[in-house]
Amino acid sequence: MKKYFVTAALLATTLAMAQQRDTTAPAPAGRPGGGLPGGANMTMRQGPRPYREVITDKAVTKKGLFTVHKVDDRYFFEIADSVLNREILAVTRFTKVPGGGGKYGGEEINEQSLKFEKGPSNNIFIRVVTLISRADSTTAISKAVNNSYLDPIAAAFDIKAFGKDSGSVVIDVTDFFKGDNQIVGLDANDKRSFGLTMLAADRSYIQSINTYPLNTEIKTVKTYSASAGGGFGAPTPGAPSTPSLPAARNAGAITLELNTSMIILPKVPMHRRLFDSRVGYFADRFVVFSDDQQKVDRQTFAVRWRLEPKPEDMDKYKRGELVEPAKQIVYYIDPATPKQWRPYLIAGVNDWQKAFEKAGFKNAIVAKEWPENDPTMSLEDARFSVIRYFASDIENAYGPQVHDPRSGEILESHIGWYHNVMKLVHDWYMIQTAAVDPKARKMKFDDELMGQLIRFVSSHEVGHTLGLRHNMGSSSKTPVENLRNKAWVEANGHTASIMDYARFNYVAQPEDNISEAGLFPRIGDYDKWAIEWGYKYTGESDEEKDQLINNKWIIERLAANPRLWFGGEGGNPDPRAQSEDLSDNSVKASEYGIKNLKRVLAGLPEWTKEEGDHYDNLSEMYTQLTGQFNRYMGHVTKNVGGVYETFKSVEQPGDVYEATPKAIQKEAVNFLNKQLFETPTWLLDKNILNKISTPATSERLQTIQTNVLNSLLDGGRLFRLVASTDRFGAGTYTVDEMMEDVKKGVWSELTTKKPIDTYRRNLQKAYVEKLASLLNPVTPQVSGLPAGFAAAFTNTKNTDVTSVARGVLRSLQTEVTAAAQTAPDKMSRYHLQDVADRIKKALDPK
Template structure:
C-alpha cells in the first residue's frame, strides 16, 4: 500500500565552504530574442515604494478587459517563453496562463553590475526564492513565497490538512488582473512597478541591504532595463537606486558596520543593476539519493509526515546534477558500457577572464570527465568558452559559468542552485576572484620553493601559474557538483610515500582534490620529485564519490539507499583511501586543513626542514629591483604562517578524538581517542620545535629590515600555541576520554607533566631563561591560574559561562589538577630562584612565585 507522504523542506543543512574544476558533443543552445524596450522612468510614472500601485494593486479596481480591448495591436510587442511577456506604452505585462498557476518557480537574483567598494561583484547571487502564482479574490493574482514544499498532496488523507494548517506560505505580492489572454486561458498582469520597486523576493536580500547600509529605494531613479522570455527562463534586468547614509569614519573596522561605499559619500545614493531569472522547477522531479555521512555531499533536509508512521521522519538527500542515460542506451548502461547522458553538464568561462588563463580553467572543468566515467557516463561534463557575439546572458540562471570577479580578495568559491524538493542541481556560477593568484603564489612559494626552482621568485611564469589555476578550477567545480571538502583524505597517505618519487608522482599526495592539501611540503630536495608529485589532482576518493552520487538507478528510493550502503561498506573495506573525513571541524586530528600524511609530527618535521631552507634564501628569492622590502616582509609572514599551521596540526593530536562514521554492518567504534603514544609524540614535537626558541625564525638580517620593536610575531605564535594546548575544553575532553576509555588513555595530568618538562627545563638546569622562555613560562602560569575556581572565567554563573561559549571547569577535575600542579610548580620555582646566577631570571621566577601564591590564596 502506497503511503501518503507530506514533505516539509527544512532548507540546506550542509552549507558550502569556500575556499577558499574533451570530447565534443552536441549541445543545443536557445537563441535569445531581442529584449523588450526600456520602460520610461519619469518621476510621474514612478510611485513611491510600498504603495498599492507599486505592489500591483490599483486603488479602484476595474473589471478585466479582453485582450483586444486592452492592448493596441499597433503598439504591442510580445515574447513567448516560460512566462509570456508584453510591452506597451512603457509598461511590462506578464501573461499568467492557467497551466502556470500553482506551479513552483525558482527565482535567482544576481548582481549584473555592482557599486564600487561593496566587496560584492557583478555576477554574484544576492537572492533566491521558490514562488507560485495563484488566483486571488477580486480579480487579483497573488505571488506566494514557498517556504514549505509538500510532496504527494493527497487531500483526502487526514494528515494533509494537519500539514497544511501548520505551513501556510506568505503572500509576497498582489496584482490586479488587467485583461484576459487571447483565448481566455490565462490573465494579464502589470509587473512594471513590481520590478522597479524594492520587492524583497526579486530584489536584494535583507542581509545584503544591511551590509551596504541601504535605505529606501529612489523610485525616480529606478527602472526596468529589459525583460526577455525564453522557453525555459524569463529574465528581468532592473536598475535600482537606493538612498544611503555614509558610514561614520572609523580608524578601526567595526564588526557588523555597513560598508564604506564611495557612492554613498559622493552622492548619498547607490545604484545597482540586478538580473532576476525565473525557472520552472522540473515537472518530472529527479529521484532523491539519500545522504550518507561516509560520502561527502552537500545536502538538503526534510521532515516527512505519513499516515502510517508513528513519528515525523527526518530525511536528508544529497544535491547533484541530473544525469540519465538516453532511452535507447539504458540497457547498454546496465551492462556497464559507457554512454553519453541525455543532457551534458556545461560550464562556460566568463569572457572577462584574461585569455591566457581560460585554457587552464577549462582544463580544470574537463578533468572531471574521468570521474563521471566511473558512474557510467562519458562526456558528461564539459567546459566551454562563452560564445562570441552571443545573445545569451551570463547572469541568467539558464547557464552555468565561471565568473571572473575584479576583486582583491584572494579566493574562489563554488556554489550551486538546486531544486529544494529533490536536491537536483539546476545551475552554478563559480566566483573566481582575480587575486586568487596571489594566494596561489604565496602557498606555492613557501611550500615548494625548497624543491622547485620555479617557485623561487615573486612572479611565476605563466605555465606554472596556469597549472595552479587549473587545480583551483577543479576544486571549485567539485563543489558545484555537490562535493564537500574532504579534509581527512590526505591522512590516508603514509608520510614516507610523500617522499617516494615513483609512488607520489603516480598517485598524488592526497586521495582527493576536495581536501585542503595544497602542495607536497614533505618532499625533500634530494627526493628529486617533479611537479606531478607536488600538485593536487582529482584522486581516488573523488572518482569514488562521483560514482556513488551519480550512478543512475531506476530503483525505488529505499532500494537505492540499500544499494548505496552496500557500496560504501564493500568499497571502504577494500580501500581505506576512499574514507571521507569531514570538513575538519571536529576534534579528529586525521581531518585537518592544510595538512599532509598520516602523522602530523613526521610531516611537520619535514615541513620545517624545508621552511629553514626557504628562510635562508628569502632575501635572494624575494629580491626585485626597487623593492623596499615589501616582498621580504610578505613572504616572511607566509613562512611564519606556514610554521604556525604545522604547529596547529601537531596540537590537534593532543586530546584528539577519532570519528569514523559506520553502519551496523561495519566493525569497530565510531569514536576512539588518539593513541597515547601519538599524543606524547605531539607534545615532544612542540617542546622541541615551538617551545624551545625557534632561532631560525629570528634571523636579524631579515628582521632588521621588516620589523620594528613594537611587536614580536614569534612570541605571539608561541603563546598562542601554548594557550591552545592548555585550553580548558581540551583538558576537560582529555579527562572525559580517560574516564570512558581507561587508564591507558593520555590524560590532563600526563599532558601537564610533559609540557612542563619542556617549558621549565631551566628549573632543573639552572640556566638563564631567554626572553621567549620567560614569556612562555609567564603565560603557562597565567593559563593554569585561569583554570582555578576563583577566577572570573570559572566563578561566573554556569548559565553565563555556557552562553559565552566558555568551558566550565569549576566542577571538573581540571580545576583540582590546576591547583595541585601550581602548588608543586611554586615549590620548584622558589628553589630555582635561589640557585640561578642570572639576575633577570631570578626576578622572573620571584614574580611567578608571587603570582601563584596570590592565585592559590587570594585573601
C-alpha cells in the same frame, strides 16, 4: 547559494515574507489603473478588460515561460494556466555594483521558491514556498500538514485581462520589479552592508525582460539613497558597521544593476538520493509525515545534478558501457577572464571527466569559452553555469550552486573567481615547494606554472558545484614516507581528494627529486568514488531502496580501499581531519616541513628581490613562512585530546569513536616542546628581521608560542582527556600525564639551571596565566548569534580540570620559589620571583 540544511533559514524567510510590504498598489490618478484623486488608501478597482485593450498593437511580445509584453513603458506577464501553481525558483544576482562595497557582478544575493496562483477577486498572488515538511496527498496526515504550514502571500496583482483563449491571465509587473521587493531584490542585511536607505523610484527602472522556455530573466536598475558610512576611522562602539563607498560620499546615492532569473522547477522532481555521512555531499532536507509512522522522518538528501542515461542507451548503461548523459553539464568561462588563464580554467573543469566515467558516463561535463557574439545569451541567465571573473584584490575563489529544494537537483552554478587568487596560490607554492622546485623561487611565476596552479583551484571549486563538500581527512590516508617516494607519489598524488585542503607536497625533500606530478593536488581516488556514489544511476525511484543499494556500495568500497574515507570538514576533534595538513603522521610530516622551511628562509632574501622593492616582498613572504610554521604546530596540537570519528553503518565492524592513541599524543607534546617551546632561533634571522620590522613590533614567534600553549591547555581539550580516560579506560593519555609532559618542557630550566631567555620567560608567564584562568572559568560573552543558538564552550569549573590546574600551580609554586634562589642570572631571578607572586595571587586572590 544554499547552506547544508535549510530548515531554520526557511522558517526565518517565512517570517520575513509575512511582513513583506505590498508594492503593487494601484498608481495615483492619471496613471494606468489610477485611484481616486486625494483618496489616500481608496482605490477604484477595475475588472479585467478585453485582451486587445491591454495588449495593444503597440505591444512588443516575447514568448517563453511567461509571455512578456511591453506596451509603452509598461511590462505585462501573460501566465498560462499550466504555469499557475507551479513552483518557480527566483534567483537574484548583482550585474553591476558600486566600487568598494566588497560585492561583485555575478554574485548571488537572493534565492526564493515561489508560485503564482489565482486569488479570490480577479487577482493573482505570489506565494513564497517554504518547504519545511511534506506528506503524500493521499494520506490522512497530509491534511494536518496542510493546516500547519501556510505559505505567505508576498505580492498581489490585478488581472488586467484574460488570454485570447481564456487559458492564461495578464498582469502588470512593472511596479513590482521597479520597486523595492525583498523576494526579487535586496534583503535588509544587503541594504545595511551598502548603507542604503530609501529607494529612489525616479532613478530606478526595468532595463530588460527576456523570456525562454524554462526561465524568464529580468534586469533592473535600482537607485537608493545612501549614507556615506563611518569612513575609515575607528567605528563607534555598538554602532553598526557600514561601508564608506565613494558613490555614497560623492552623490548620497548608490545605483545597482540586478538580474532576477525565474526558473520553473520540474513538474516531477528528480528522485532523491538520501544523504550518507560516509560520503561528503552538500545536503538539503525536510520533514516527511506519513500515516504509518511511529516517529517523524527527517529526510536528508544529497545535492547533485540530474544525470541520467538517454532512454535509448539504458540497456548499454546497464551492461556497463559508457554512455553520454541525457543532459551534459556545461560551464562557460566569463569573457572578462584574461585570455592566458582561460585554457587552465577549462582544463580544471574537464579534469572531472574521468570521475564521471566511474559513474558510467562519458562526456558528462565540459567547459567552453563564452560565445561573445551571441546576443541571445546572458551571463546572468539561469540556463548557464559560468565561472565569473571578479576584478578584486580578495585572495579567494568559491563554488556555489543553485538547486531544487524539493529534490536536491542542481540547476546551475556561478563560480566566483577573484583575480587575486593568483597571489594566494603563488605564496602557497613558494613557501611549500621552493625547497624542491626551482621554478617557485621568484615573485612572478611563469605563465605555465601559474596556469597549472589556477587549474587545480578550478577543479576544487567545480567539485563544490557538483555537490562535493571538503574532505579534510583524505590526506591522512597517505603514509608519510610515501610522500617522499617519487614513483608512488607521482602515480597516486599526495592526497586522495582534491576536495581536501592539502595544497602542495611540503614533505618532499630536495634529494627525492619529485616532479610537479608529485607536488600538485589532483582529482584522486576519493573524488572518483564520491562522483560514482552520487551520480551512478540505479534506476530506483524509491529513496529507501536506493539507499540500501548505496549502503552496500559504501561498505564494499571502503573495505577494499581505505583511501576512499570521508573524514569530514575538520570541525570535530579528530586530528586526521585537518586543513592544510599531509599524511598519516603530522609529527613526522611537520619535521620534514620544517627542514624545508629552513631552506626557504635562507633563500628568501634573494628570491624576493625585485628592482625598486622596499623589502615589501621579503616582509610578505616571511609572514607567509611563519604562517606555514604555525600551521605545522596546529596540526600536531590537534592530536592531543583527539578523538577519532569514523562514520559507520551497523553492518560495519568497530566503534565510531576512539581515543587518539596515547603514543601519538605523547609524541605530539614532545614535538611541541622541542620545535616550538624551546625557542626556534632559526626563525629569528636578523638578516631578514632587521630589514622588515622594528624590535618593538609584535613578535610573530612569541605570538605563535603563546597561542599554541593556550590551545594546548584549553579547558575543552583538557576535559576531553578526562572524559576519554573515563570512556576508553586504561592505555589512554591522561590529563595528569599530559600536564606533566608539558610542564617539563616549558619549565626545563628549573632542572637544568640554565639562563631563561626572553622568549622562554614570556612563554612561562603565559603558562601561569593560562592555568590561573582555569581555576575560575568564565563563560565567554558572544554577541550576534541567532535566537536559540549558543557558542561552543566547555564549562570545566566543576570537573577534574580545575583540580589538576590547581595542583600543578601548587607544585610549580614550590619549584619556582626554590629555583629563584639559585637562578644563574639577574633577569631569570626577577622572572621567577614574579612568577611565584603570580601563582600565589592566582591560588589565593584575597
